[in-house]
Amino acid sequence: MAKQTKRTKAHTGDTLVPMGFAEAIAAVKTNATAKFDESIEIAVNLGVDPRHADQQVRGVVNLPSGTGRDVRVAVFAKDAKAAEALAAGADIVGAEDLYEKINGGFMDFDRVIASPDMMALVGRLGKVLGPRGLMPNPKVGTVTPNVAQAVKDAKGGAVEFRVEKAGIAHGGIGKASFTQEALEANVKAYVDALQRARPSGAKGTYVKRITLSSTMGPGFKIDPASLNA
Numbered sequence: 174m175a176k177q178t179k180r181t182k183a184h185t186g187d188t189l190v191p192m193g194f195a196e197a198i199a200a201v202k203t204n205a206t207a208k209f210d211e212s213i214e215i216a217v218n219l220g221v222d223p224r225h226a227d228q229q230v231r232g233v234v235n236l237p238s239g240t241g242r243d244v245r246v247a248v249f250a251k252d253a254k255a256a257e258a259l260a261a262g263a264d265i266v267g268a269e270d271l272y273e274k275i276n277g278g279f280m281d282f283d284r285v286i287a288s289p290d291m292m293a294l295v296g297r298l299g300k301v302l303g304p305r306g307l308m309p310n311p312k313v314g315t316v317t318p319n320v321a322q323a324v325k326d327a328k329g330g331a332v333e334f335r336v337e338k339a340g341i342a343h344g345g346i347g348k349a350s351f352t353q354e355a356l357e358a359n360v361k362a363y364v365d366a367l368q369r370a371r372p373s374g375a376k377g378t379y380v381k382r383i384t385l386s387s388t389m390g391p392g393f394k395i396d397p398a399s400l401n402a
Contacts, residue, residue, distance in 0.1 A: 188391045193399040197385045198356045204390035205349035210241070211387040213356060215363055216343040218382040220375055223336050227374030230336040233313040234366035238355035239330035241348035246327050247271065247282040249291035249309070250320050258286070261324035268294065275301060282307075286315045286323045306335065334367065342367060349387050360385070364400050 186200040198213075205211040221228040248258040248266045255266045264282060265271065272294055285302060287295045287309040295302075295309055302308040309315040313333050317323050336342045346359040364380065371379050383400075386392035 186391075186393060188393055191382075191394040191396040194360055194383075194385075194395045195353070195357055195399075197393040197395045198353060198360065200393045201385050201387050201390060202349055202353070202356070205387035207387075207389040209388075211349040211389055212241070212345050213347045213349060213351070214343060214386055214388075215346050215360060216341055216384045216386075216392075217364065217367055217380060219336055219340050219342060219367070220378045220381050221336060221340050221372060223338055223340060225374055228372050230342060230367065230370050230372055231310075231312060231334065232366055232370040233326075233331055233333050234363055235326060236330040236332055236346060236359045236362055238347060238351060238359045240332060240345055241351060242283075242345065244284055244327050245282040246284045246286060246324050247275075248320055248324060249285070249287035249295050251288075251291070254288045254318075254320050257321040258324055261321040262328050263320075263324045272298065280305075284315065284327045285309050286317070286320055286327065288318055288320050289316060292316060306333070332363070334363070334370075360395075361400060364397075 185203060201213060219230060221230060223229055245264045248255070248263040249268060249271060250258050250266060251268050258266045268291060275298055285307045292309070299308060311317070314323055314326065332344050334342045334344050344363065346363050347356050364383065367380065380397045383395035383397055384392040385395055
């Protein structure tokens with residue numbers, strides 16, 4: 174507890190007043206002082222009510238600078254598609270055998286991709302994958318005949334976003350070791366993707382608040398207008 178207090182006291186910068194996004198990124202990097210490479214997280218408060226079908230926000234964004242994470246990918250595919258997925262770098266590929274492993278408790282993966290013909294099988298895992306946000310979905314490109322490209326995208330920096338009950342979408346956009354320019358590119362790409370995914374039912378101000386933080390550091394508020402400059 175004492176170590177945490179010392180770290181908190183060492184934090185610098187104003188966490189209450191919104192600032193330009195480049196300034197916020199610099200502040201987050203300055204305060205990422207842990208002994209490991211801290212992840213950088215973005216949280217965007219949107220002017221939507223996800224309880225309404227016409228105010229759902231979901232999609233995928235390819236971060237230009239990558240995520241800095243080793244994403245473990247599981248693929249449901251058979252025959253040639255299975256071979257393509259393995260060649261593209263999938264960590265585990267299978268069909269009925271993969272279904273049995275996951276149904277038995279195996280969860281050593283971060284993304285699940287499936288070819289369309291596998292969805293009857295994968296659908297039976299809805300109660301297992303759904304609550305963890307891992308259920309393949311064609312809207313975010315994880316149900317696709319081109320499983321090889323989906324694997325490459327997942328490994329290369331594709332990040333899914335989905336608005337939660339409180340109207341907040343959040344995700345990882347890199348590591349503290351990334352350059353300022355790399356993080357700026359990722360922040361802009363993430364927010365731009367949310368803008369493009371604006372649902373028809375959203376009224377008034379869409380992007381209300383944006384906060385950026387590192388794993389162990391404080392959150393810094395971003396002025397949304399600074400991303401339109």
